[in-house]
Amino acid sequence: MTDLAVQIRHELPGDADAILHLHERAFGPGRFARTAFRLREGVPVRLDLSFAALVGTLLVGSVRMSPILAGREQALALGPLAVEPAFEGRGIGAALMERALQAAREAGHGLVLLVGDQPYYARFGFEPVPKGRLEMPGPVDPARLLAAELVPGALDRASGRVLAMRA
Numbered sequence: 830m831t832d833l834a835v836q837i838r839h840e841l842p843g844d845a846d847a848i849l850h851l852h853e854r855a856f857g858p859g860r861f862a863r864t865a866f867r868l869r870e871g872v873p874v875r876l877d878l879s880f881a882a883l884v885g886t887l888l889v890g891s892v893r894m895s896p897i898l899a900g901r902e903q904a905l906a907l908g909p910l911a912v913e914p915a916f917e918g919r920g921i922g923a924a925l926m927e928r929a930l931q932a933a934r935e936a937g938h939g940l941v942l943l944v945g946d947q948p949y950y951a952r953f954g955f956e957p958v959p960k961g962r963l964e965m966p967g968p969v970d971p972a973r974l975l976a977a978e979l980v981p982g983a984l985d986r987a988s989g990r991v992l993a994m995r996a
């Protein structure tokens with residue numbers, strides 16, 4: 830197999846259209862009904878904590894972070910994470926996750942939440958949120974509501990409703 834040089838860099842404002850099309854291919858039209866989507870709706874993406882993967886000039890992956898409140902605790906919602914189907918299984922998802930989590934840690938954030946498959950996200954330190962601890966703005970399978978503590982104890986302090994932080 831040919832090695833492709835993948836560059837991971839911050840998301841830029843001009844990436845928005847390419848990321849929209851990537852989401853269409855990766856998630857399909859049902860994505861708008863997802864609770865994770867509803868949580869992020871209308872919230873500006875933190876470009877400084879969001880990353881794109883490029884092969885040449887082609888955008889092949891994206892991970893985004895948005896500011897949220899988990900009870901009284903400031904936190905980040907991670908997602909969507911998406912990789913172009915033809916480029917899956919080459920470590921691009923993992924590279925995006927690691928860059929985004931590192932950036933969040935360096936920016937002093939303590940807690941990252943996401944809705945997703947634990948078998949994939951466990952490798953990045955995500956664990957299910959204890960049942961009943963956090964209330965999302967729509968239905969979520971509790972086994973898919975995951976958290977990663979970047980600062981020990983941050984999840985213990987988070988309890989109650991999860992809300993978007995709108996500027």
Ligand SMILES: CC(C)(COP(=O)(O)OP(=O)(O)OC[C@H]1O[C@@H](n2cnc3c(N)ncnc32)[C@H](O)[C@@H]1OP(=O)(O)O)[C@@H](O)C(=O)NCCC(=O)NCCS
Pocket residue numbers: 855856910911912913916917918919920921922923924944945946948949
């Ligand atoms: C999930 C996704 C981002 C992974 O991207 P990727 O670049 O293929 O990921 P990586 O190459 O870093 O990792 C691939 C590994 O993860 C595993 N994996 C992928 N999706 C998984 C899942 N849902 N559950 C468990 N393992 C999964 C693969 O089997 C592979 O395992 P291996 O390393 O043992 O071969 C990508 O498949 C994707 O965009 N899927 C559609 C959108 C989506 O579901 N996004 C996540 C929202 S929760």
